[in-house]
Structures are given as structure tokens and as C-alpha cells.
Amino acid sequence: MASRHRSRERALQMIFQWEASGDEPEQVVASYWNGLATEIGQPAPAEDQFANSLLHGVARRAKSLDDLIRKHASNWKLERMAAVDRNILRLAVFEMQQGDTAPVVAINEALELGRRFSGEKSARFLNGVLDAIRKTLERQSANAVE
Incomplete structure (x- = not known):
């Protein structure tokens, strides 16, 4: 499980992407985790539910x-x-x-x-x-x- 601090960093990155792209939060979540997997060259770590929930709450x-x-x-x-x-x-x-x-x-x-x-x-x-x-x-x- 990710630390809360790391979750907030991830949430901030997704919120930034959401604002810049105008995409729906679900699209941002998928794009973020797929991008992270590509960046690290292996399957993405388990999705961070706390980070995802922060994005959804802010967007809502x-x-x-x-x-x-x-x-x-x-x-x-x-x-x-x-x-x-x-x-x-x-x-x-x-x-x-x-x-x-x-x-x-x-x-x-x-x-x-x-x-x-x-x-x-x-x-x-x-x-x-x-x-x-x-x-x-x-x-x-x-x-x-x-």
C-alpha cells in the first residue's frame, strides 16, 4: 500500500492532468496508471485507491x-x-x-x-x-x- 504522502503526490498529478486535458476522471485514472507502467518499464503498481478517490472527489x-x-x-x-x-x-x-x-x-x-x-x-x-x-x-x- 502506498503511503498517504505518495498518494497525494499521485492525486495531484492526476488532478493536474484532469484540469489540463478536460477528460473525465476515469479516463485520467486509466491514462495515469498506464503511463506510469510505461515510464517504469513494467506493470504499474497496484492502483492507489486513495489517490484515485482524491481525484474523483476534487473533480466532483x-x-x-x-x-x-x-x-x-x-x-x-x-x-x-x-x-x-x-x-x-x-x-x-x-x-x-x-x-x-x-x-x-x-x-x-x-x-x-x-x-x-x-x-x-x-x-x-x-x-x-x-x-x-x-x-x-x-x-x-x-x-x-x-
Whole structure:
């Protein structure tokens, strides 16, 4: 079984491919795993169900994720963000909303992805946006309990 971090890397790559191609998530999943098999010169490792589920969740909720990101990325238009940053934000916000991953873990993973795929400045940007979203989600959750 793949580590959660590796799964998030794979999910990010698939989300990036999904956005760039406009293909349905199932097509992206098949293409990604077939491409990985070709790249490593042997049958692909067992498909990573966590990575696949992250892609499907982000694709299914892209509009609401984008709306939340727009609201918290002050002075940034979603369309003008670097594609990798935009997709890291989508992935992290989806995980925070799902509730299966602690928000601090989702944010830390997003920062690691940002450093690896985009750079240190990106990580600072991601941290600011994601922390603002985390606070909003916590307030909404607290209000729902009351």
C-alpha cells in the first residue's frame, strides 16, 4: 500500500492532468496508471485507491472548492494562479472538508507538495490561503454544533 504522502503526490498529478486535458476522471485514472507502467518499464503498481478517490472527489466538487478558494485568496484570481498551486489548494481543501484528515495534516501535506512541485514562495502562499480556509471551516463547524 502506498503511503498517504505518495498518494497525494499521485492525486495531484492526476488532478493536474484532469484540469489540463478536460477528460473525465476515469479516463485520467486509466491514462495515469498506464503511463506510469510505461515510464517504469513494467506493470504499474497496484492502483492507489486513495489517490484515485482524491481525484474523483476534487473533480466532483471542483466548483464549490474553487468558490471557497476564490473567497480566501485575496488579491488573486483563481485563473491567474499557477496551475500546480491551484490544484494543491483544491486537493487540500477537499481533504479538510471531508473530515477524514485533520486540517493541520492536510495543510502540512499541501505545503510539502508546494515546496516539491512549485517552490518556497508557493508554500507561503498556500499556507496563508489554507489557514484562512481552515479558520472558516472551523467556525462553520462550531456554528453547526450550536
